[in-house]
Amino acid sequence: MMRLAFKMHLNEGQKEEYKKRHDEIWPELKTLLKDAGVSEYSIFLDEETNTLFAFQKVSNKGGSQDLGQTEIVKKWWDFMADIMKTNPDNSPVTIPLEEVFYME
Numbered sequence: 001m002m003r004l005a006f007k008m009h010l011n012e013g014q015k016e017e018y019k020k021r022h023d024e025i026w027p028e029l030k031t032l033l034k035d036a037g038v039s040e041y042s043i044f045l046d047e048e049t050n051t052l053f054a055f056q057k058v059s060n061k062g063g064s065q066d067l068g069q070t071e072i073v074k075k076w077w078d079f080m081a082d083i084m085k086t087n088p089d090n091s092p093v094t095i096p097l098e099e100v101f102y103m104e
Helices: 015-023 027-035 071-080
Strands: 002-009 038-046 051-058
Touching: 015 038, 015 071, 027 038, 027 071
Parallel strands: none
Antiparallel strands: 002 051, 038 051
16 A cells, blocks of 8 residues: 655635535546545645645555546546646646655
8 A cells, every 4th residue: 555645736715615526526536536546535725825735545556646537537627627726737736745754
């Protein structure tokens, strides 16, 4: 099992909308993530900087950000593009984070 972490940026004033959309995550997207080996996925918000911190446990080397070729993920990216910083293809701008400590 691997642990992945990355950060993203939420647009100002979009906390409630971001939370609402994730509270109502599409069942087919959740199934895709689980089928791809993502067993845990948490996202935290630093409200001072609007930085989102994401953490995933994955059973292979790739995480959610490696599913961008699927139609459902492309639709999710399009759905989320108005409330967060994105790349030209509407994928969220993500910055991988290096794990420097882990305690089991």
